Amino acid sequence: MPDPLSYIDRESERFREELFEFLRIPSISARSEHDADTRRAAEWLLTHLRNAGVDAALAETPRHPAVIARWTDAPHAPTVLVYGHYDVQPAEPLDEWSSAPFEPEVRDGRIRARGAADDKSQVFLQVKALEALLATRGTLPLNVTLVLEGEEEIGSPDLVPLIQARRHELAADHVVISDSMMFGPGQPSLIFAMRGLAYFELDAEIGSHDLHSGQYGGAVANPANALAAVIASMHDAVGHVAVPGFYDDVAPVDDTLRARFRALPFDDAAYQRSAGGAEPVGEAGYTTVERLWTRPTLDVNGLVSGYTGEGAKTVLPARARAKLSCRLVAGQDPARVGERLRAHVERVTPPGVRITVRQIQAARPWRSNTDNALYRAAGAALEQTFGVPPVLAAHGGTLPIAPEFEDVLNANVVVMGFALPGANMHAPDEWFPEAHVGLGMKAMVRLYEQLGGQAPS
Amino acid sequence: MPDPLSYIDRESERFREELFEFLRIPSISARSEHDADTRRAAEWLLTHLRNAGVDAALAETPRHPAVIARWTDAPHAPTVLVYGHYDVQPAEPLDEWSSAPFEPEVRDGRIRARGAADDKSQVFLQVKALEALLATRGTLPLNVTLVLEGEEEIGSPDLVPLIQARRHELAADHVVISDSMMFGPGQPSLIFAMRGLAYFELDAEIGSHDLHSGQYGGAVANPANALAAVIASMHDAVGHVAVPGFYDDVAPVDDTLRARFRALPFDDAAYQRSAGGAEPVGEAGYTTVERLWTRPTLDVNGLVSGYTGEGAKTVLPARARAKLSCRLVAGQDPARVGERLRAHVERVTPPGVRITVRQIQAARPWRSNTDNALYRAAGAALEQTFGVPPVLAAHGGTLPIAPEFEDVLNANVVVMGFALPGANMHAPDEWFPEAHVGLGMKAMVRLYEQLGGQAPS
Numbered sequence: 001m002p003d004p005l006s007y008i009d010r011e012s013e014r015f016r017e018e019l020f021e022f023l024r025i026p027s028i029s030a031r032s033e034h035d036a037d038t039r040r041a042a043e044w045l046l047t048h049l050r051n052a053g054v055d056a057a058l059a060e061t062p063r064h065p066a067v068i069a070r071w072t073d074a075p076h077a078p079t080v081l082v083y084g085h086y087d088v089q090p091a092e093p094l095d096e097w098s099s100a101p102f103e104p105e106v107r108d109g110r111i112r113a114r115g116a117a118d119d120k121s122q123v124f125l126q127v128k129a130l131e132a133l134l135a136t137r138g139t140l141p142l143n144v145t146l147v148l149e150g151e152e153e154i155g156s157p158d159l160v161p162l163i164q165a166r167r168h169e170l171a172a173d174h175v176v177i178s179d180s181m182m183f184g185p186g187q188p189s190l191i192f193a194m195r196g197l198a199y200f201e202l203d204a205e206i207g208s209h210d211l212h213s214g215q216y217g218g219a220v221a222n223p224a225n226a227l228a229a230v231i232a233s234m235h236d237a238v239g240h241v242a243v244p245g246f247y248d249d250v251a252p253v254d255d256t257l258r259a260r261f262r263a264l265p266f267d268d269a270a271y272q273r274s275a276g277g278a279e280p281v282g283e284a285g286y287t288t289v290e291r292l293w294t295r296p297t298l299d300v301n302g303l304v305s306g307y308t309g310e311g312a313k314t315v316l317p318a319r320a321r322a323k324l325s326c327r328l329v330a331g332q333d334p335a336r337v338g339e340r341l342r343a344h345v346e347r348v349t350p351p352g353v354r355i356t357v358r359q360i361q362a363a364r365p366w367r368s369n370t371d372n373a374l375y376r377a378a379g380a381a382l383e384q385t386f387g388v389p390p391v392l393a394a395h396g397g398t399l400p401i402a403p404e405f406e407d408v409l410n411a412n413v414v415v416m417g418f419a420l421p422g423a424n425m426h427a428p429d430e431w432f433p434e435a436h437v438g439l440g441m442k443a444m445v446r447l448y449e450q451l452g453g454q455a456p457s
Numbered sequence: 458m459p460d461p462l463s464y465i466d467r468e469s470e471r472f473r474e475e476l477f478e479f480l481r482i483p484s485i486s487a488r489s490e491h492d493a494d495t496r497r498a499a500e501w502l503l504t505h506l507r508n509a510g511v512d513a514a515l516a517e518t519p520r521h522p523a524v525i526a527r528w529t530d531a532p533h534a535p536t537v538l539v540y541g542h543y544d545v546q547p548a549e550p551l552d553e554w555s556s557a558p559f560e561p562e563v564r565d566g567r568i569r570a571r572g573a574a575d576d577k578s579q580v581f582l583q584v585k586a587l588e589a590l591l592a593t594r595g596t597l598p599l600n601v602t603l604v605l606e607g608e609e610e611i612g613s614p615d616l617v618p619l620i621q622a623r624r625h626e627l628a629a630d631h632v633v634i635s636d637s638m639m640f641g642p643g644q645p646s647l648i649f650a651m652r653g654l655a656y657f658e659l660d661a662e663i664g665s666h667d668l669h670s671g672q673y674g675g676a677v678a679n680p681a682n683a684l685a686a687v688i689a690s691m692h693d694a695v696g697h698v699a700v701p702g703f704y705d706d707v708a709p710v711d712d713t714l715r716a717r718f719r720a721l722p723f724d725d726a727a728y729q730r731s732a733g734g735a736e737p738v739g740e741a742g743y744t745t746v747e748r749l750w751t752r753p754t755l756d757v758n759g760l761v762s763g764y765t766g767e768g769a770k771t772v773l774p775a776r777a778r779a780k781l782s783c784r785l786v787a788g789q790d791p792a793r794v795g796e797r798l799r800a801h802v803e804r805v806t807p808p809g810v811r812i813t814v815r816q817i818q819a820a821r822p823w824r825s826n827t828d829n830a831l832y833r834a835a836g837a838a839l840e841q842t843f844g845v846p847p848v849l850a851a852h853g854g855t856l857p858i859a860p861e862f863e864d865v866l867n868a869n870v871v872v873m874g875f876a877l878p879g880a881n882m883h884a885p886d887e888w889f890p891e892a893h894v895g896l897g898m899k900a901m902v903r904l905y906e907q908l909g910g911q912a913p914s
Binding site: 089232316428429 | 487546547549550553611612652654656663664665666667668669670671672673674675676677678679681682684685686688689690691692728732733734735736737738739740745748749752753754755756757758759760761762763764765766767768769770771772773774775777778779780782784808809817818852853854855878881882883884885886
């Protein structure tokens with residue numbers, strides 16, 4: 001009987017075909033017209049988990065079901081819960097993709113598709129790591145629960161209630177969140193902190209209908225100019241957020257950690273390339289790594305007002321809308337940030353305009369203790385697989401579920417993933433390194449063996 | 458043989474049917490898919506002018522033809538040139554119309570259609586005033602030229618070259634621009650000044666593609682935040698335009714005129730109703746009338762960036778665009794304003810963002826001397842028709858052609874129109890008072906008789 005690592009190598013072609021099948025399902029959770037596709041992706045996982053020998057079932061929610069899989073035949077071993085998500089972001093703007101977003105292909109060693117990095121390949125390798133162990137050993141070295149949700153890209157509205165309701169069934173010692181990237185090529189990482197999110201819609205209005213800019217210009221407020229002024233008032237000249245109280249709750253970053261972050265071999269040039277040429281700039285007094293990992297932000301995500309078609313239309317718009325969100329760091333609370341933003345907008349709204357602020361998404365930031373068995377086992381597994389110890393890193397993105405797992409299950413939580421920087425998550429031409437599908441499976445096999453107290457394969 | 462005024466009353470029903478036929482043609486000059494409709498509107502005018510007994514022909518341009526009509530059998534009388542336009546604005550947003558924009562109907566005495574006020578009813582009444590005179594008198598009291606263009610709503614790009622090329626044929630003593638509104642119901646007006654226009658597109662960009670706001674937020678510039686800051690920097694806290702040099706060339710308004718403007722019975726409440734409830738506010742130190750008639754503006758006409766659909770998408774957009782325009786007053790030059798705006802944008806653009814400024818439309822402001830035969834004749838004609846002397850007024854909108862006629866033909870120019878405030882020009886539910894179709898014809902008949910030295914009808 002082969003060992004699980006050889007099995008992973010041997011089955012790699014079938015794995016690729018299966019992953020492509022999974023990537024072809026446009027499971028866009030934000031779009032109701034794709035609800036059936038989203039369910040189809042959940043059912044695809046169910047089939048593959050059951051075929052691997054793991055109990056699996058859908059946990060229904062008001063929106064998209066979660067897939068919950070359990071293997072519990074190691075009564076004296078610890079329990080690991082692995083989290084991932086099978087839903088994906090919308091693919092727009094479609095005309096900026098080099099290949100069709102739901103027709104995966106490999107080019108230059110990269111699997112290119114919407115969801116390739118975020119998070120389908122990573123969910124897939126979790127399922128197949130279990131298959132590799134069960135197919136070769138007939139058992140697992142510890143108890144494993146998979147929670148694979150279908151609502152991460154819409155802010156995980158139903159996952160916390162689900163975890164709370166099933167907290168006894170989902171009880172675990174360790175949680176691995178499988179939805180992230182490595183620090184760089186050949187540089188695996190363990191992520192112990194992620195930013196939170198507070199997302200808002202600001203609607204500015206002066207009246208019921210658009211006006212002629214000649215007959216009204218100068219004599220009524222302009223909601224687009226007003227909204228621009230309000231947005232501009234939210235930053236000072238050196239990139240600090242200027243909403244009063246915004247930084248009050250930010251937990252300090254100790255000097256040791258700060259020094260370690262500053263010493264990391266972060267490649268600004270590669271980062272700029274991955275950003276489509278966008279120059280690394282930001283809040284004064286911080287490095288790029290610090291800005292991403294330790295500093296909160298306030299970014300416009302969308303703007304729309306008046307006439308946006310071809311040519312000149314001399315309209316004075318009745319309305320303007322901004323979508324705007326803050327990434328938050330340890331200590332900040334999305335609801336309190338929302339209150340402060342609302343108060344600020346109220347204070348700076350110019351006369352003649354009404355601006356409403358609606359908070360449409362909220363997720364807490366997360367920062368974990370790293371001195372525990374999970375971080376040690378994960379560190380060893382990554383070192384065995386990639387030949388170097390992992391970078392202990394933070395991440396600028398948001399995983400709403402990280403602090404929830406920590407609190408509700410009282411478990412250690414680590415974020416450990418295999419995508420690479422510049423993966424174009426949430427953007428056209430999203431990709432995942434083909435080689436990391438198998439390497440990720442192997443790292444998971446080793447992590448299970450370490451945590452289960454077995455000699456590594 | 459009846460007199461022209463009785464003829465106008467007698468034929469009013471036919472006139473309404475004909476006007477409706479004209480309004481049904483969607484002559485949207487800005488949209489190439491409506492080019493055939495735009496030409497159809499020109500040909501409609503040609504037919505009606507010829508049937509009235511006036512020579513008429515199309516003057517072709519690279520875009521939409523102008524209709525030029527001439528009656529020149531009064532060798533010892535002066536010549537009046539009347540200008541109007543048969544093209545209309547796009548009708549969007551369609552879902553805010555109470556009736557179909559190109560299916561005219563009368564409700565509460567108002568003809569409702571795209572182009573009802575701006576400018577088809579007013580072009581129509583010019584054509585039919587000539588018909589009324591020729592059908593009843595067999596002659597006109599003076600020489601008349603009509604220039605009816607099809608490109609006013611796209612900034613009249615071909616009209617000035619046309620007038621310059623044909624300046625001998627179009628030679629006139631007086632020019633009546635028939636594309637405006639009265640000061641209020643029962644308050645006709647003669648307009649002697651209009652604002653100019655400088656229209657810009659501002660494009661902000663950081664890189665080639667949209668980014669994930671978690672992986673890049675805080676570490677690259679945000680083009681939408683940057684564009685908001687640039688737009689916000691263009692006004693100070695009390696509504697003055699803060700682009701350096703913006704007001705340098707503004708010609709002063711003398712105290713007498715200013716006092717007369719301030720004394721006008723301007724109805725702020727009615728104005729607010731006409732603006733869909735938008736509160737009259739603006740630059741500190743000026744009344745609403747002054748803001749509209751004597752002060753330049755800087756208004757956003759359109760904004761677009763990032764994700765504008767339903768829900769939350771955590772995108773950091775690669776690009777943001779603003780359409781932005783300035784209404785200009787006597788003394789200002791659109792090209793110089795453009796230079797100053799460009800220099801300002803360059804100065805205030807934050808690091809990490811490129812912003813380009815493209816001027817896509819330009820029209821000079823206009824202010825005329827009012828002490829001449831044209832203003833006296835027009836004043837008398839309006840007083841005879843409406844029972845009160847007209848208000849000597851300015852206007853916040855732009856007629857690019859007013860200063861051109863004055864300069865190229867060396868003629869007196871007056872703007873005299875019959876729409877009413879709140880006509881929703883350039884907006885949904887545009888309307889024109891049904892009674893003013895006939896009253897406008899009568900006023901024109903009387904103006905011609907006055908200027909031709911004949912006793913009024």
